[in-house]
Amino acid sequence: MARVLINVPRTVRRGEVFEIRALIQHTMETGYRPDAGGEVVPRDIIRRFACAYNGEEVFAAELSPAVAANPFLVFTAVAAESGTLSFTWTGDNGFSQTETRPVAVE
Amino acid sequence: MRGPERFLRRFGAGVAAAALGLSFVGADEARRTERRSGFDDMSRETQAMQRDDTANPGMLWVQEGEALWNRKEGTAARACAECHGDAAASMRGVAARHPAFDPATEQPIGLEGRINRCRQVHQGADAFAWESQDLLAVTVFVAHQSRGMPVAAEDPRLAPFRENGRRLFGERLGQLDLSCAQCHDDNAGKRLAGSVVPQGHPTGYPLYRLEWQGLGSLQRRLRNCMAGVRSEPHAYGSAALVELELFLMSRAGGMALEAPAVRP
Incomplete structure (x- = not known):
């Protein structure tokens, strides 16, 4: 499992726009780089990131080989009701990781 | 100066x-x-990244290091935590006084060397390879416990080694025939191409360099500089690199530790 850092406020006011930050540990190997022996290192990147709010997708991003290692994404959502945010990263070599964080709407 | x-x-x-x-x-x-930390010369965005523990990628390695700290290792099947307990208490200030005097060898020993020694002697495990992700993770986890504390690597028994480090710092090397001091003492604060030449205070190691896209040790940084002046870098863990580390830490005496720092 890759290490992640997710920053979501524990409580938000109804209707408020709040910021979500998600950072994941990943090499994002481009597939263009030769190793010490001159062989091209095969591509190994995260292809897609998605964030769902109570099961409904509210934000998604497609990542490319030009994205730096350990991708850090910051985006916003509107607080409608209390629930769970789930974060899913999927990528090459069957990479798939999902993390969840609760949000309480007051 | x-x-x-x-x-x-x-x-x-x-x-x-x-x-x-x-x-x-x-x-x-x-x-x-x-005296300025490299932090002071970074862009505001990179400074914000270092300050915020949920944006600082170095914290990923701190998490990893914490997991390793609590994992049973080696033939002794013992975790770091079983002897040292809560790192927040036992490791506080440790990074600030390394490289430290090692009574067994009567030589200075850096934090990485100390961790590997502990693994071999007390855990019965193999030493981590230099610059491996595991060694960086444990080192940054330990160094993180001293964040904000002043550097205090002033053991008098290390004086001859510190002096040797000072000599190495002033010694011209490589095809470019440059010493560390010519950039980091004489021309610090000026620009080398687009980047500010830092004073070279190692207060944030192991640190996350955006250029490396990963965490790296002070020795990696020193070896980079040596390759930069086109000289043959000293090997990881060599006496020369530890002595240079020692001199740089005493030169930065009193400055606050920042590990894990972020640098461009």
Whole structure:
């Protein structure tokens, strides 16, 4: 499992726009780089990131080989009701990781 | 610049503040007397990244290091935590006084070397490879416990090694025939291409370099500089690199530790 850092406020006011930050540990190997022996290192990147709010997708991003290692994404959502945010990263070599964080709407 | 530097170290923070006040005499004079962390010369965005623990990628390695700290290792099947307990208490200040004097060998030993020694002697495990992700993770986890504390690598038994480090710092090397001091003492604060030449205070290691897209040790940084002046870098863990580390830490004496720092 890759290490992640997710920053979501524990409580938000109804209707408020709040910021979500998600950072994941990943090499994002481009597939263009030769190793010490001159062989091209095969591509190994995260292809897609998605964030769902109570099961409904509210934000998604497609990542490319030009994205730096350990991708850090910051985006916003509107607080409608209390629930769970789930974060899913999927990528090459069957990479798939999902993390969840609760949000309480007051 | 040597004079005021020594003065600052001997007489502590009160006099340091007074000396900083005096340094408004001229910009050049200020640059020579005021010690700056590389942090002060970074862009505001990179500074914000370092300050915020949920944006600082180095914290990923701190998490990893914490997991390793609690994992049973080696033939002794013992975790670091079983002897050292809560790292927040037992490891506080440890990174600030490394490289430290090692009574067994009567040599200085860096934090990485100390961790590997502990693994071999007390856990019955193999040493981590230099610059491996595992070694970086444990090192940054330990160093993180000293964040904000002043550097205090001043063991008098290390004086001859520190002097050797000082000599290496002033020694010209490589095809470019440059010494560390020519950039980091004489021309610190000026620009080398687009980047500010830092004073070279190792207060944030192991740190996350955006250029490396990963965490790296002070020895990696030193070896980079050596390759930069086109000399053959000293090997990881060699006496020369530990002595250079030692001199740089005493040169940064009193400055606050930042691990894990972020640098461009």
